[in-house]
Amino acid sequence: MGSYRADETRLHSGGPGEPVDPADRGGSGDIGLTVNGAARRAPAGLSVAALLVECGLAGRPCAVEVNRALVPKSRHGATALRDGDVVELVTLVGGG
């Protein structure tokens, strides 16, 4: 599972409760994200929690991966997205 660990280093999280350092926001202006396979522009420094709001998923159960590393709900607010991040927003659907 080496790919998970390698990718985790790309996550910039301030940890629970800590404000996001503007220096970690990947510069000013817009950033490019891939969210659930589709390209998307977002303001620099956007947090995972803010992305969920933008996607209409605030308050919904949603598991989030950034660059294949799971970002637990407790870190959504403090995890800033960076240019080029690949984000997966995942839910539960009917299945056997």
Next chain:
Amino acid sequence: MAIGNGQHGAAAAGSEPGLSPWTVAGRTFTSRLLVGTGKYRDHATMRDALAASGCEVVTVAVRRERLYNDRGESLLDAIDLSKYTVLPNTAGCFTAADAVRVSRLGRELLEQLGNAGASWVKLEVLGDKKTLLPDPAGTLEACRELVADGFGVLCYTSDDPIAAIRLKEAGAASVMPAGSPIGSGQGVLNPNNIVLCLELLKQGDEAYPVVVDAGVGSASDVAVAMELGADAVLLNTAIAHAKHPVMMAHAMRRACEGGRQSALAGRIPKKLYASASSPWEGLVSHIPGE
């Protein structure tokens, strides 16, 4: 197989003999049917079918949110999660790495939901999209990794008894051999292999839970699996795609309970020749050849 030894007798949770609870991955259930939530024509039918089946465990899949089209009613809104323990699956995963990844996503979702299913998973690592047959090497690899990560792993596998025992040795909380390919409705194609799986998995460990997962087409298939000695049956399509899913769900429940009782009650041996149920003695008519 030590079933039918009388110890399961009338001391069951319900009033009917033999219908005792069973335990898997530290969770104890009365119902021995695990039912999938896929492929129903609508959520209302699914809700009614799940209720009719009497199941306490429902399986779900982990998928991307639909961000750019109409989401419709979410499964999570359609099911009363306080009633069911959710068992997330890794359906659609073809590598151990993907199955581990999806398992962790499922755990994250169920933790957010506060559901008791957060720490277990129905592990599927498939080898091929057409047959949906399990990849034994990938399944074993993912099983080891998930057990190390603290998951209770319920392993979907083929009916290969040696593969089954390897998964148990790797720490699987339950091994779930397929009766026949997923969604095929062919029932238990190789009962002898299921019996061998049961013998090997339960050797010196009678309580080890074995679930027949996949292939059920009708109620009699469930009864057969239970009569062979399975602890439970997991199914989805046979209910969801039945012409009358709710009626089929009732039938599945009855068949599961009937099959369990039949297994415990101890069937008669099969014989080549007949054995009259009515006495020969006192017969007023003539018996040919006598």
